[in-house]
Amino acid sequence: MEKKILIVCGEPSGDLHGANLVKALKEINPNTKVYGVGGGFLQKEGVKIYEDIKDLATFGFFDAIKKIKRFLRLKKILLERIKEERPNAIILIDFSGFNLRFAKEINKAIPIFYYISPQVWASREGRIKTIKEYINKMIVIFKFEEEFYKRYGVDTKFVGHPLLDITKPSKRREEILEEFRLSKDNLTICLLPGSRESEVKMILPIMLKTCSHILEKLDSCQFIITKAKELDRDLYEELLEKFNFKAEVIDNRIYDCLRISEFALICSGTATIEATIANIPFVIIYKTDLLNYLLYRPQIRTPYIGMINILARKRIVEEFIQFRARPKVIAKKILEILKNQESICQIKKDLTKVREDLGSVGASKRAAEIILNEISSLDRSSK
Secondary structure (H helix, E strand, O other): OOEEEEEEOOOHHHHHHHHHHHHHHHHHOOOEEEEEEEOHHHHHOOOEEEEEOOOOOOOOHHHHHHOHHHHHHHHHHHHHHHHHHOOOEEEEEOOHHHHHHHHHHHOOOOOEEEEOOOOOOOOOOOHHHHHHHHOOEEEEOOHHHHHHHHHOOOOEEEOOOHHHHOOOOOOOHHHHHHHOOOOOOOEEEEEEOOOOHHHHHHHHHHHHHHHHHHHHHOOOEEEEEEEOOOOOHHHHHHHHOOOOOOEEEEEOOHHHHHHOOOEEEEEOOHHHHHHHHHOOOEEEEEOOOHHHHHHHHHHOOOOOOOHHHHHHOOOOOOEEEHHHOOHHHHHHHHHHHHOOHHHHHHHHHHHHHHHHOOOOOOHHHHHHHHHHHHHHHHHHHHO
16 A cells, blocks of 8 residues: 655755665555655655755754744745645654754644654753654664653654664775775774764864874874765865865765774764774764854753763763864874774774664664554554
8 A cells, every 4th residue: 555755854864864764664665655855865765855955954053043944935845745745654854953843833633753863862851842742753773762752751662773784885995995095004094074064164174184283293194084975075175275185085985984994083973873883993073163052062961972972871982072172182182092002992892882782783674664564553543
């Protein structure tokens, strides 16, 4: 029987996880039709895109204010499409600022599944009330999230982390090094400055300056920069031109980049999980404009911002946030780690333990089964 599903994500990571979920949905029920908000990954899986996510994600409070007209227009478009298509269910993926407001508009008239939870356990815990009232089921990717939501009486199911299925290099290490024109004898450091233009502009210069300080003490290093699929290469090249060392800008090959790296500098986010799965030691670097920082920092209830440290309940990897995001300070710590094999081994050991807590492979399939089974159950009960 045909099932119609509306899916809404607003960021590249949500687009990726949404695409894998749609693929699993269609494998279970080939008659599943999906449409909504997404990017290239969802489109590749046959999703009819009503609004592309390019420039949709926000970077702080003031960026959200600038885009409010677009969000209002998007909500109007989706509500009109719902009237036309009459979907069996709605799947929301992260992107909480928009998605929770959109869920209120639906008001459970259509079953709503939330996949990839907003981080309400870290800040703005008041949103739990909205989730409990307007979301039919939370499908979460971290075990502690299931425990957290159940304390508030929210119907929740842990499925594991979907990145376990896809964080795999395409080739052997030697082949990747040769393709990227890199030396097999040098230490490779990978820079992952985020997927949003504003993040890259803010964080990549800090990372590059850090690398220049590392080179002063350790000249047998080579650097690679992972380029987000949605961003222009010129953005990276222009920032790199200001420094007098070479770094290869690699387009959309994050798993291959991690495969050949001994260390990484990562903007806080999904890439920290990918590096954990790849068992690559790293540090977290994050900075936003001062007003956004002053607005949001008091709302953060966890001692760390890195998901790996949150999962471990201790500092596994160093975090250089806002005022600590100073290149000399970061470089000094990285050099200390790189020169101490015992530190490297301990980080890898801790990362392995966190990886085990991410669940098992098959998260997308488990999530798809939950959604389709719930839809079928609701259909039967309504007859």
